[in-house]
Amino acid sequence: MHPDRSPEPAAPSTGRLSRRHLLLGGAAAGVGAAALVGADSLLNTRSTPPLGETPGAAAHGGQTVPFHGTHQAGVETPPQAHGKFVAVDLAEDVDAEKIRRLLTLLSDDAAKLTQGKAALADSEPELAFVPARLTVTFGFGPGLVDRVPGVPAPAWLKPLPEFSVDRLRPEWNSGDLLMQICADDPLTVSHAARMLIKDTRAFGTVRWTQDGFRRAYGAEPDGTTMRNLMGQVDGTVNARPDTDAFETMVWEPRDNPEWLHGGTGMVVRRIAMDLDEWDRLDRPGREESVGRRLFDGAPLTGGTEHDEPDFDALTPLGFPRIAEYAHIRRARSDNPDEQVFRRAYNYDVPTLGDEGQDAGLIFVSYQSDVDLQFVPIQRRLDELDLLNEWISPIGSAVFAVPPGCAEGGFIGETLFPA
C-alpha cells in the first residue's frame, strides 16, 4: 500500500515497498510516519500553500500573458526563450465526448498555469508560481477533428505534399493534438508540460516532444532577430503582430470552417542542420547561399538587416548580386497570399561518441491557409535553394489552431456548438 491519499490508485512498485515498510513500521515511525499513513490531525501546524498567489515571482518571472481572448496566446506573443512542442496521439476509444473532456481539462490547466497559479491537483504547486510569460497553444490534427461528428476539417489539414528535400521520419511526423508550451523560464516550461501531459494520460500517448530555445529573456536588446545554429539571422522578414499584414496572414478566415474562425493554421517542421558540413563552407559561400551578410543580416545588396534586398542588382561581371538560388530570393513571392508568420526555435540534442551534432530548427509557421500560403513557398525552396544542401526536414506536422476562449470556456469549444 502506498501511503497516500491521491485520487489515482497507486500502482505498487514492489521492489521499493519492503524498504519503505521497514521504515514506516520500524524505529523511525515518528510523527512523519504517522503523517504518511494518514494521521493528518497531528500535522495541523503544517503550512499549506496559498494557491494562486505568486510569492516566488519577481522581476520578469512574474510576467503573465492573458490566456483568455479572441485568439489563442502563443501566436502573437513575442517568442519566449524556451518552447516545448508536445504531440499527442489519442487512444482509439477517445470519442467526441472524451475530446471535449480532455480539452476542458487542459484549458483549465493552461488558464491557471499561465497566470502563475497551480493547476488543479498540481503535484508541485510551488513550481507554478513563476509564470515567466508562459503560454500554452493548442493545435488539432486531422485525427482529432475527424472524431467530432459533423465538424468539417479545413482542406489543408492533412500532411504536407512530399518535397524532394524531405527526409521525414515517422517518429517526428503528425499527431492528433499539439501543445506548444512556451515561457522565458525552463523550469516553468518543464512543470507546465508535466501537468499538461499528465492530464492527457487517460486519453492518449505522447507521439513526439521537441524542445527548443532562443536567446534568454533580456540577453539581447528587444527586437533583435534570432539567430539559428548556422549563425544566420533567422526571421528578418516576419510581419509584426500589430499590422494589417499579420492580421490577414494569420487570422483571416479565408475558406476555413466556421469553428476555426479566430483561429489559424500551424506548420511544425523539424529541420536538421548538417552543421559539420556547413562548417566546411567559407563565409562568402554561406552568405551567398542565404543572400544576407552573416554579421548583421543585411541583404548582400547592402544597407541594414531590415532593408529591402535589391534582387535586380548585378555584379560588375553582370551576375545577380543575390544569386538565383539564394534562400531569400527563393523564399520571396510577389503574391501577397504567399506569406507566413514564423515562430521558430533552435534545437540541439546531445550526441555521443563521435556522432555529429543533432541540431537544427523547429520551424513553426502560422498562416490561416496552409495550402495557399505555406506550400508555394516551400515548393520554391524545394526546387532551388542552396541551403537545402545543409538542411533536411526530418519531421512535419500540420495543425488547426482553434480560436481563443472566454473565461469559463475552453479551447476547442467551437467544435461543439450548443
Next chain:
Amino acid sequence: MHPDRSPEPAAPSTGRLSRRHLLLGGAAAGVGAAALVGADSLLNTRSTPPLGETPGAAAHGGQTVPFHGTHQAGVETPPQAHGKFVAVDLAEDVDAEKIRRLLTLLSDDAAKLTQGKAALADSEPELAFVPARLTVTFGFGPGLVDRVPGVPAPAWLKPLPEFSVDRLRPEWNSGDLLMQICADDPLTVSHAARMLIKDTRAFGTVRWTQDGFRRAYGAEPDGTTMRNLMGQVDGTVNARPDTDAFETMVWEPRDNPEWLHGGTGMVVRRIAMDLDEWDRLDRPGREESVGRRLFDGAPLTGGTEHDEPDFDALTPLGFPRIAEYAHIRRARSDNPDEQVFRRAYNYDVPTLGDEGQDAGLIFVSYQSDVDLQFVPIQRRLDELDLLNEWISPIGSAVFAVPPGCAEGGFIGETLFPA
C-alpha cells in the same frame, strides 16, 4: 570536391554532391558559385565580422565572468540558468604531450568564448557575441591524470564506493575529461559546447552529455534558492563563496598533490526522480521526508528557510519533529569536514508514449577531498533517507578540478611542470 577552404579535409557526402554540382555547374553559376569555388576577389565588398567585438550583446547577455585567475570559474560563480556537462573519453593514443595540446586548445577556446569573443576557427563567430556569464570549468578523471608520467593522482580520484541506493548505468558514469559549460543563455551554451567538442574530436569521443537548467536569469529575486523538480527548495544549506567555510570546503589543499593546489574535487551524479510515484505522496508526507516545508523551505521546526532546524524538538506525542529519516537530518553532520558545496541543475528529457518522466537532478558538488567530505554524507543518506524511495542515482563520476591559470597559460598546466 567541397567548395571550401577549411583546414580539415572534407569527407565527401556523396548523396548530396550531385545536387550541389548541378547547381554550381548549371544555370545558377553566378557570382555566388564563383565565390563557392574560391574566386574570393569578386567578393571584397563583403563584410567581415570584427572578431572580438560584441555588437549583439546588451542587457545581461553582455555580462562576462573572468576566465583567468587563481581558481577556475564556474565553481564560485553564482549558478547560471543553463549547464551542460560533457564527459570525454580520451583515445588510446593520447599521451601526455597530446593532453597538453588538447588542454591548450580548449583553454584558448574557453578564454575567448567566455569573454564574448569567437573561438579560433569559430565557424559561427556571431553566436559567440553574447557571453551571458559563460563559464567553462574543466575536470580531470583518473584516466587523464594517469597518462601524465610522474604525476600523482589524489587518493579520492576514483569511482565512489557503491551505495545501496545506486542504480548506476555505465553510459552515465566516469569520463577522462569533464567540461562544465554554464551560461544564462541556452544558445550561448549550445555554441560554446559545439566549439569545445569540435576541438576534442581529434583526441577522443563524447562519453556522456547532461543538459541541465535552473530558473532563468532575473526570473526570481537574487538569492532565491533553486527548486528541484520534486518542488523542494534544493541547496538551502550551502556555504556562500565569500566565506571562510567555503574556502576550507572547496579550496583547502588538504592532502591533494601539489598540481591540484588552487583546485578542488568535483562529484557529478545523475539522480533520477520517480516523479510519478512522488506525486502519489501527500504534502505532509513530502515535507516529512525532507524535513522542510514545501512552501517556503523552512525547517519543520519553524521559522524561515535559512533558520537552523531544531533537531531536538519533539511533537506533543514525544516524537522528533524532524524525523530520524528526514533528508535534512541525515545530510547534516557535526563534523566540520563533512561539508560540500553544491551546484546542481535540474534535468528533464522528453519521453514518448506512456513512459513516465525522465527527469531529475544533475547533482554537482565541489569539495577538496571527496573521500573525506562527500562520502560520509552519502553513506548516511544511503543508510536511511526517506527520499531514497523516490530518487535513484543512475550516473556517477569524480573529477579533479585543477587550479585556474593566468593569461597565456592553460588549465592543467600544473600537470606539466617546467
